[in-house]
Amino acid sequence: MPREREKDWDENLYKKIDRYDLVQNLEQCLQCGKCTGNCPVAAITPSYNPRAIINDILSGDITRLLDSEEIWRCFWCANCYRVCPVDIHYPLLMMQLRYAALEEGYGLKYVQPINKYAFRAMEKGLTFVPGQKGIEKIMKLRSQLQATSWPEVSEQAIKEFCEIFEQTGAKAWMENLENMPEKPLRLSFLEGRITDE
C-alpha cells in the first residue's frame, strides 16, 4: 500500500465523480452493505466491495479508486440498486467512476476492445456487427427464416446516429482514448480481505 499523501484527499470528490449529477442521493448511503451482499462479482472477487467504494468516494479518498482493477469487474447487473434501502443508483456511479479512471489513463484496455464496436456502430446503426464472416452467417440465418437478409436500418438513420456522436463530442472523446498511454491497474481493495488473487 503506497503512503497516503494530502493531495490524494479531496472533499469534492463525490461531486467530481458524479459529474453528470445522476446519483444525487449518495450521501444518504447507510453503509449497510446490502449492495455487496447481493453482488455476484463480490462473490467471485471478494475485494470488489461496492460499499467500500461508496465510502471512499464520500470520504474523498482517491488513492485506491482510479487504478483499481476491481471497478472494472462490475457487471452492471444493478442488483445493488435493486436492494438499496435508499435507492442509490450505484451503476450510474460506477459508469462515471470509470470515466474518471479512463481520463487518467487507467483501464483503457477494458474499453478499447468494446469501443471498436462503437466505431462500427456508427457505420451500421447496430451494435456488435461482426466481421465479414459473421455477417455472412447472419445473412444465411436470416434468409432461412425468410426475413430480409439484413436488419432494416435506413441510410438516413445511420447518418443521424453517426452525426449525433460527432455533434455531442463523444466521437472525439473516444478517439482521444485511442491515443492515450495506458497505466497499470492493481487489485487495490485487498487489505483485510481473504482472496486467492
Added chain:
Amino acid sequence: MSNLHITTPQERIISAAQRIGEVPEKLFLFRSCTGSMEYPGTENSIKEVLKILEVEVVMDSDQTCCSGYILTCSGYPPEPSLAITARNLALVEQRYGLDTYMFCNGCFGYNTELSHILNHYPKYKEMANNIIAQYGYNYQGKTRIRHVQELYYLLIDKIREKVVRPLNGLRVGVHYGCHYLAQQYGILDEGDLPTFHEEIIEALGGTPVFYKERRMCCGYAVGRGFTHKESVVEPHLAKKFDSAKEEGVELITTCCPGCNVALDREQPALAKRGFGPYDIPVIDIAQLIGLALGVPIWKLGFNANTTPLDRVLNKLGLEKGE
C-alpha cells in the same frame, strides 16, 4: 438537492393489467441488435407469436440501436445516448403514437433509464431535443416503454387456450435477466423471487424448475465477456449452470438476446476450462411460446444456437425442419 429517486410516487410491483391497460391492437416493436443478428429467430418468433395473439406489430427502419450497451461499458459519455434515446422514442411518438415494446432487457433497461433521466432533468431533455430538432424530432416522453414479456403475461389465458404442442412436462429453467428485474419501480414481479415466467411455462404444459441461481446475472453486461471472461464471467456462469444441472433443467429460457448469447455461446468454452460439461440449450421465451403455439419450427430459428435443441425437440416428438 432533489430526491427524485426517493419520492417517485410509484408502486414497486404492479399487475400486468395496470402496467399495460387494455390489450393493445397494435404496438411498436423496438429492434434489438443482438436479437436481429445473433439470434434472428427471436425477432421472428415474437412476430409469429403476436400474430397468433392478434396483436399487430409495427417496426421502423429509421430506428437505430439504443446505444446503451457501450454507454454502460463507459465507452462514451451519456450525451449521445440521451439524444439517440430521445430520437428513437420521438420517432415512435410522432409517427405512430403507440407504446414502445422492447424484447431485449438491454434495450428495455437503457431506454427506461435514459428516458427517466430525460424526463427528470430539463437540461438533458433540452440538450437532446436541440440535437434531434435538426432531423425534425421532438421528444416529449409520451410513449410508454414496455417489455413484450409483460404482454405475454397479460395474455397468459389466451396463450394457454391456443397451445397446440404442449410441452409434456419438459423441465424448463427460466432466466429473467437483470435489467428487467433491477428496475426498482413498476415491474411485474418481486426482483428477489419472480415467478411470472414460471407461470407462462406452466401454461405451455412444461414443468418450471426453480434452480438455485436462476435469479443470477448472465455475466455479459458491460462487456465483461470481452475483458474478464476467465477471471470473473466463467466461474460465475459455472455456478449458475451447476445449479441448473443439479435440478435437471432440460432447457433454459431467457427474455433478452444478450443473456442468450452469454448462456448459449459460453457452454463449450466452459467445458474447455474444466467446468461442467453442460448441455442445456438456451432459447428466448418467445421461441418456446411459438413452439407450443404451433409456429413451424423452421420459423423459430433454432439454427442460430450453439448448444443444439435436438434433445428437446426429440422429447416433444418434433423434427427440426417441421
